[in-house]
Amino acid sequence: MGRNSRKEEILHAASKVVSDKGIFNLTLDATAKEAGISKGGLLYHYPSKEALVQGMVEHLANNYREKIANNAASDPIDQGKWVRAYVDVTFNQAYQNKDMHYGLLAAKAVSSNSLDPIRELYSDWQHEIEHDGIDPIKATIIRLATDGIWLNELFDIYHIEEDKKQAVYQKLKDWANEPDE
Amino acid sequence: MGRNSRKEEILHAASKVVSDKGIFNLTLDATAKEAGISKGGLLYHYPSKEALVQGMVEHLANNYREKIANNAASDPIDQGKWVRAYVDVTFNQAYQNKDMHYGLLAAKAVSSNSLDPIRELYSDWQHEIEHDGIDPIKATIIRLATDGIWLNELFDIYHIEEDKKQAVYQKLKDWANEPDE
DNA sequence: GAAAGTATACCGTCCAGATAGTATAGTAAA
DNA sequence: TTTACTATACTATCTGGACGGTATACTTTC
Numbered sequence: 001m002g003r004n005s006r007k008e009e010i011l012h013a014a015s016k017v018v019s020d021k022g023i024f025n026l027t028l029d030a031t032a033k034e035a036g037i038s039k040g041g042l043l044y045h046y047p048s049k050e051a052l053v054q055g056m057v058e059h060l061a062n063n064y065r066e067k068i069a070n071n072a073a074s075d076p077i078d079q080g081k082w083v084r085a086y087v088d089v090t091f092n093q094a095y096q097n098k099d100m101h102y103g104l105l106a107a108k109a110v111s112s113n114s115l116d117p118i119r120e121l122y123s124d125w126q127h128e129i130e131h132d133g134i135d136p137i138k139a140t141i142i143r144l145a146t147d148g149i150w151l152n153e154l155f156d157i158y159h160i161e162e163d164k165k166q167a168v169y170q171k172l173k174d175w176a177n178e179p180d181e
Numbered sequence: 182m183g184r185n186s187r188k189e190e191i192l193h194a195a196s197k198v199v200s201d202k203g204i205f206n207l208t209l210d211a212t213a214k215e216a217g218i219s220k221g222g223l224l225y226h227y228p229s230k231e232a233l234v235q236g237m238v239e240h241l242a243n244n245y246r247e248k249i250a251n252n253a254a255s256d257p258i259d260q261g262k263w264v265r266a267y268v269d270v271t272f273n274q275a276y277q278n279k280d281m282h283y284g285l286l287a288a289k290a291v292s293s294n295s296l297d298p299i300r301e302l303y304s305d306w307q308h309e310i311e312h313d314g315i316d317p318i319k320a321t322i323i324r325l326a327t328d329g330i331w332l333n334e335l336f337d338i339y340h341i342e343e344d345k346k347q348a349v350y351q352k353l354k355d356w357a358n359e360p361d362e
Numbered sequence: 363g364a365a366a367g368t369a370t371a372c373c374g375t376c377c378a379g380a381t382a383g384t385a386t387a388g389t390a391a392a
Numbered sequence: 393t394t395t396a397c398t399a400t401a402c403t404a405t406c407t408g409g410a411c412g413g414t415a416t417a418c419t420t421t422c
Binding site for chain 3: 006037038039040041042044045
């Protein structure tokens, strides 16, 4: 733990700064203060602001990829397993460390390449989802609707009510269980 | 035209700066240069950066609201007209001045209240969509999937291919035409 | 086993450059 | 004469990041 968790603490602190104060206030000073270390210490771990944001994105991408892969692997039914995994993890697990999503906001703000790991991730998932044994367009719509929820929340445009969210979740999962039409 | 279009030109220039150089480079200098006016002239129209961003968001919200309201009003069939209007406009019209969406990015970066007009807009639409004569959960999913497309593009996470986009569009419209289940 | 060296993990200060916003003097046109 | 600007100069503040130092633990060498 000791060795690695320090860097994670910093990433978490950076996310919190973005979440609390917005992207423009994601500064090295603020991050260091939030993480309880000095600016010098922060720069020891992440030698530039860009490296810090890169770290946020990579951490997020790795976590997410692993979760969904595990979920898909443990699904007893082959047909639709990737779609279900995507829906399940995004609805139920990703919200627990939602603050990590703020890494995306930061990445979008800092530079365009820093989003590369995310683009690759979604490109891979899209491929799995389209070859998942269910109608690829329907599968894509399920994916897009799922994205719609978390992107709306991330952007602070529309926050779906909990009961409505559950109803949407159920319907999307039902669709993911129907065979090819 | 003369009086009002100057302000619009400035808003457009600001969007272009965000689109080309990212949120962090949306500066007053860069916006003025892009709009072909002096910094003093820019500040004459928008006395602060926040006012500029506010202008971007309000202009975007007004345009969007009007387009969808018109589309819904001219739909011969009552049932599902708001859902269809939302899907139609977002898929077909909003992409033409896509750069305006960058106002959202800027607003998200600058301050949280500047997104208020957008939040109100979406809150109103969500209400219409849920009372549109079709299953409200299904209607919400259609809305979310539509959001998924443009938010993914705005965020630069996933760009759907044109033919796939058309197929999704068709299926969503079909669903919006089916009666209540 | 002491001395010397090396790696890791920080701290705190300093500075150049960028930026928002102000001020001001002047211009053109309606 | 008011409106709609241009052009330039200036201030105050913030920020990234470089840098020099410190503390500790481990390793090598004699």
